Amino acid sequence: MDNKLNAMNIVIEYLRNxxxxxxxxxxxxxxxxxxxxxxxNVSRSNVRNALSQLNTLGVLKTVHGKGTFVRSTNLSVLGLGQTSHELLEKALPFFEFRRMLEPEICYYAANKASENDLDILNFTLQMMIQYNDQPLKRVSYDTQFHLQLAKLTQNPYAFNTLSNILLENHLLLQSVSESVGSYNGIYYHSLIIKDLKDRNAKKARSSMYEHLDKTICELSNKL
Incomplete structure (x- = not known):
């Protein structure tokens, strides 16, 4: 698992407990x-990232010069309980932006993926299945899958853009995963791996679009 994700998960799990x-x-x-x-035993950037997300989600409030205070103990945003209407509204534009970006990332990745790259993608899929009942780990491997695709484009702007938005919204992803379940991710990730193996860039683009579009539809139906 990516070191940044692992360290951030440690902070999130501690705060959640x-x-x-x-x-x-x-x-x-x-x-x-x-x-x-x-x-x-984590870096300050990992702590700040976790605190920033909890501030955004309304659980904590950081006051400059005074510290960070508990604003709400509504744990739905941490994957415990039902996902709130407010959180679902925040998730929609996040996934809409990803739908604009990631199908094209997938298209370019399909033209460059090696056998080793496919093995890495398949490993993240198997870990998602293995940790299906552990949302924090499952979402981390889900994130790794999407970042690996961005890495395959060999375009640093694509990778950095996706990396930033996924890491900065890790808790949001976890909560959405709790709300819509894991089937969508597991199913479409397996399709995308097959598309890349077949070198079918257009189909890979279509599969990624459907993957994100289905998530958007499921979130919209819950509003």
Whole structure:
């Protein structure tokens, strides 16, 4: 698993456990960035990324010069409980942007994928299946699949753009996965691997579009 994702998962899991156990009730202050870095042995950028996402999702609120406080203990955004209407509304434009971007990434990846690249993609798929009942790990391997496709384009702008939006919205992805389930991802990832193996760039583009479009439709139906 990617080191950045693994480190961020450590921070997220620690914060989720603290919120779930009510170690930090609403309006209480959580440990500082420095304390979290020391306790979890992760970099400050990993901590800040996790805190930023929890701020965006309305769970935490960081006040400059004072620290980070618990704003809500609604754990639906952390993959526990039902996904909120507000969160679904945030997810729609995120997936719409991905639908604009990733089908073309898939098209170019299909023309450049080697046998080793296909093995890596298949490994991430098998890990998604293996960790089907562990959303945090499943979503991490789901993310790795999409990033590997971007890497195959050999275009740094494609990879950096996708990497930034996926890592910065990791918790959102987890919550959406809890809401719509894992079948969509597992099914379409297997199709995309076959398309790449067949060197069928147009079909790979179509499969990725359908993959993201189906997620958008499922989210829209829940609003």
């Amino acid at each position: 603290g919120l779930q156990s009510n170690e930090w009730p609403v309006d209480s202050k959580i440990p500082s960035e420095h304390e979290l870095c020391q306790k979890l």
